Amino acid sequence: xxxxxxVTGSTSGIGLGIARAFAAEGANVVINGFGKADEIEAARxxxxxxxxxxxxxxxxxxxxxxxxxxLIDTAVKAFGTVDVLVNNAGIQHVAKIxxxxxxxxxxxxxxxxxxxxxxxxxxxPLMKKTGKGRIINVASAHALVASPYKSAYVAAKHGILGxxxxxxxxxxxxxxxxxxxxxxxxxxxxxxxxxPDTARERGxxxxxxxxxxxxxLQATKQFVSIEEVAATALYLASDAxxxxxxxxxxxxxxxxxx
Ligand code: NAD
Numbered sequence: 550x551x552x553x554x555x556v557t558g559s560t561s562g563i564g565l566g567i568a569r570a571f572a573a574e575g576a577n578v579v580i581n582g583f584g585k586a587d588e589i590e591a592a593r594x595x596x597x598x599x600x601x602x603x604x605x606x607x608x609x610x611x612x613x614x615x616x617x618x619x620l621i622d623t624a625v626k627a628f629g630t631v632d633v634l635v636n637n638a639g640i641q642h643v644a645k646i647x648x649x650x651x652x653x654x655x656x657x658x659x660x661x662x663x664x665x666x667x668x669x670x671x672x673x674p675l676m677k678k679t680g681k682g683r684i685i686n687v688a689s690a691h692a693l694v695a696s697p698y699k700s701a702y703v704a705a706k707h708g709i710l711g712x713x714x715x716x717x718x719x720x721x722x723x724x725x726x727x728x729x730x731x732x733x734x735x736x737x738x739x740x741x742x743x744x745p746d747t748a749r750e751r752g753x754x755x756x757x758x759x760x761x762x763x764x765x766l767q768a769t770k771q772f773v774s775i776e777e778v779a780a781t782a783l784y785l786a787s788d789a790x791x792x793x794x795x796x797x798x799x800x801x802x803x804x805x806x807x
Contacts (some may be wrong), residue, residue, distance in 0.1 A: 558638025562737030566775035611664035619682030661705035682725035717795030725795035733801030
């Protein structure tokens with residue numbers, strides 16, 4: 550039977566790539582995220598053609614617990630359960646701590662950290678019932694190391710690793726694994742948008758942000774690709790990964806080796 554996969558924040562970037570990879574292997578997929586309605590529908594329809602499964606869209610806002618509950622409910626009503634949950638939605642804000650807008654801090658923590666608690670609390674009972682499940686949290690190299698001007702992002706990403714480990718211990722005997730993926734820089738809209746802000750905060754050019762900030766510590770001097778992150782998610786969701794739980798896989802071109 551086809552697996553059912555929910556990927557938060559999958560109208561763009563890494564989430565869309567992960568949804569694409571699961572759809573291509575025949576899963577039913579619920580995509581989620583913001584964007585223009587016609588563009589989202591085009592992406593959904595495109596994913597729907599890739600494999601034997603069905604692809605649905607749900608527009609839950611990851612800052613709203615009741616909408617998150619409805620996202621999981623929708624997957625259950627359409628497909629019976631959730632086999633794989635990918636917590637991926639994210640935004641970034643770059644500013645010094647003393648200038649960091651309070652509402653931005655709250656929004657980043659809600660989307661990057663609390664939303665995973667809400668998706669998990671709604672999904673875990675379903676996975677316990679079927680005796681299997683995979684929870685994959687898209688964290689970041691910033692779950693392991695910090696960078697200046699990204700206080701909320703770094704705090705939330707470090708937090709999600711703690712949530713990953715706790716959930717893994719709670720669920721280890723139920724056939725459910727919980728892991729995080731820690732990518733380095735991937736050229737997605739989230740990264741493109743922070744280039745001008747980082748240039749301003751550091752007083753350097755936008756090109757220098759790419760070479761001297763983003764790729765400085767990435768030893769390969771290359772951006773990570775969306776497909777590479779998606780392949781890691783597929784692996785963590787495979788039977789071969791059943792003994793991998795409560796940990797993270799770094800895919801950061803050597804960044805956190807130093
Ligand atoms: P992106 O901007 O391309 O995609 C983010 C997705 O999240 C979009 O679909 C967007 O609509 C959705 N989203 C934003 N706010 C939302 C909300 N309130 N409710 C529901 N959906 C919402 O960004 P991306 O780079 O693909 O980032 C995806 C994840 O990967 C994030 O968690 C990010 O922190 C992580 N990540 C990205 C990089 C990178 O370099 N791009 C590196 C490490 C980790």
